[in-house]
Amino acid sequence: MDFKGKVVLITGASSGIGACCALNFAKLSAKLALVGRNEKKLKEIIDHCENESGDKPLKIIADISIEDDNKRIITETINFFGKIDVLINNAGMLLMAGLMDDITNYDRISATNIRGTYLLTQQAVPHLIKTKGNIVIVSSILSSVPMPALMPYCMTKAALDMFTKCVALEMAPKGVRVNSVNPGPVATNLFMAAGISDDLNKGLYESMKESIPLRKIATVEDIANMVVFLASDSASCITGSFHVVDSGLHLGDPIIHV
Numbered sequence: 001m002d003f004k005g006k007v008v009l010i011t012g013a014s015s016g017i018g019a020c021c022a023l024n025f026a027k028l029s030a031k032l033a034l035v036g037r038n039e040k041k042l043k044e045i046i047d048h049c050e051n052e053s054g055d056k057p058l059k060i061i062a063d064i065s066i067e068d069d070n071k072r073i074i075t076e077t078i079n080f081f082g083k084i085d086v087l088i089n090n091a092g093m094l095l096m097a098g099l100m101d102d103i104t105n106y107d108r109i110s111a112t113n114i115r116g117t118y119l120l121t122q123q124a125v126p127h128l129i130k131t132k133g134n135i136v137i138v139s140s141i142l143s144s145v146p147m148p149a150l151m152p153y154c155m156t157k158a159a160l161d162m163f164t165k166c167v168a169l170e171m172a173p174k175g176v177r178v179n180s181v182n183p184g185p186v187a188t189n190l191f192m193a194a195g196i197s198d199d200l201n202k203g204l205y206e207s208m209k210e211s212i213p214l215r216k217i218a219t220v221e222d223i224a225n226m227v228v229f230l231a232s233d234s235a236s237c238i239t240g241s242f243h244v245v246d247s248g249l250h251l252g253d254p255i256i257h258v
């Protein structure tokens with residue numbers, strides 16, 4: 001697998017899954033445009049990528065919940081590289097909220113997870129049509145497994161799965177593929193960015209392990225491997241599909257144990 005000469009744009013590259021994707025694409029010689037809000041963390045990842053490939057990625061500080069920032073992400077990438085081959089829509093947030101919590105939780109999370117992804121994809125698509133490129137969306141297993149304590153988050157990921165299918169169908173005649181990766185739990189900064197303490201975060205992942213059939217939590221590397229595969233020519237016949245990486249969590253409890 002090789003991304004020599006390909007321009008890969010990754011959102012949420014300053015942390016967790018996005019940062020690991022950036023490093024893996026750098027190892028495969030891609031030219032990278034990396035988006036995040038935290039400049040210090042993004043710079044660290046950029047330095048890592050440069051050490052891997054010898055190429056310095058383009059740094060874009062932007063918030064995908066802001067419409068003008070999405071336009072700027074694409075303008076800066078095109079001004080610098082002249083094209084886009086792959087868009088990785090990975091940036092996302094989580095918050096703990098259920099039905100009876102304030103509706104502003106829903107507004108805030110939708111603005112990033114759904115509207116931000118929608119807007120950036122709109123801006124990127126004309127360029128992806130020119131290169132017959134592709135899009136990978138980082139969704140979640142919670143798009144189909146209900147978790148009431150994270151209801152707005154689950155809803156945003158369900159919306160992204162339908163977005164994947166609709167955009168894939170619209171773009172197929174133009175040669176652009178669109179797929180999603182649906183991770184189960186992965187130990188990243190996601191819960192801590194939602195205000196959960198480090199200790200509670202660790203306990204949460206440990207307890208989840210007990211209900212996962214393979215009894216193991218996927219790593220950022222496990223998710224990045226799937227993202228890179230879908231973005232590569234090895235996946236040239238795959239579009240509009242969801243790729244679950246969750247150690248079997250979506251299978252649920254067998255109820256009758258043998």
Ligand SMILES: NC(=O)c1ccc[n+]([C@@H]2O[C@H](COP(=O)([O-])OP(=O)(O)OC[C@H]3O[C@@H](n4cnc5c(N)ncnc54)[C@H](OP(=O)(O)O)[C@@H]3O)[C@@H](O)[C@H]2O)c1
Binds near residue numbers: 092116139185186
């Ligand atoms: N970790 C899990 O268990 C898990 C499971 C399933 C799906 N996912 C999905 O995986 C994706 C990556 O999350 P992660 O686990 O790697 O979490 P993370 O370590 O918290 O990383 C989230 C990334 O998204 C960026 N981001 C968040 N809101 C943004 C915004 N409005 N504009 C621009 N960038 C924004 C953050 O940027 P800054 O830090 O620079 O602000 C950060 O780079 C998310 O879509 C998440 O829903 C995660």
